[in-house]
Each structure stands twice: as structure tokens, then as C-alpha cells.
Amino acid sequence: MPQTDYYKDKKYCPRCTDYVRYLQSLEASFCVTCGAKVRLFSSADKRAFLRSLQADKDARKKGSKRVS
Ligand SMILES: [Zn+2]
Numbered sequence: 001m002p003q004t005d006y007y008k009d010k011k012y013c014p015r016c017t018d019y020v021r022y023l024q025s026l027e028a029s030f031c032v033t034c035g036a037k038v039r040l041f042s043s044a045d046k047r048a049f050l051r052s053l054q055a056d057k058d059a060r061k062k063g064s065k066r067v068s
Contacts, residue, residue: 014039014042016033020038
């Protein structure tokens with residue numbers, strides 16, 4: 001199975017501190033192992049994701065300033 005499929009049906013459980021299979025309800029998703037609410041990314045992954053967005057923005061800003 002490709003890696004993308006692996007993550008598609010898994011979310012991060014803060015109690016298991018791992019990506020787990022989850023049950024989708026209307027308001028939230030829950031870990032099938034421990035029943036805790038799960039989220040799309042771990043906080044570390046989310047920080048890394050946001051940082052990469054910000055770095056990209058900063059790079060573009062610097063680039064446009066140097067145009068003159
Ligand atoms: Zn769990």
C-alpha cells in the first residue's frame with residue numbers, strides 16, 4: 001500500500017502519541033484504541049507544517065524586495 005493511503009485513514013492520537021485508526025463522528029474523530037479525540041496532525045507535525053508555510057512566505061517577501 002502506498003504511504004499516502006496509510007495516512008489518509010489515520011489521525012494523530014495524543015494519548016497513544018501515534019497515528020491511529022479512528023472513528024469519525026459529526027463533531028470529532030476518536031481513536032479506536034483508547035477513545036481519545038484524534039486530530040489530523042501531531043502538534044510537532046503541525047508546527048513543522050506552519051513553519052514551512054511561513055518560510056515560504058518570507059522567502060517570497062525577501063525575493064520581491066530585491067527586485068529593484
Ligand atoms: Zn488513542
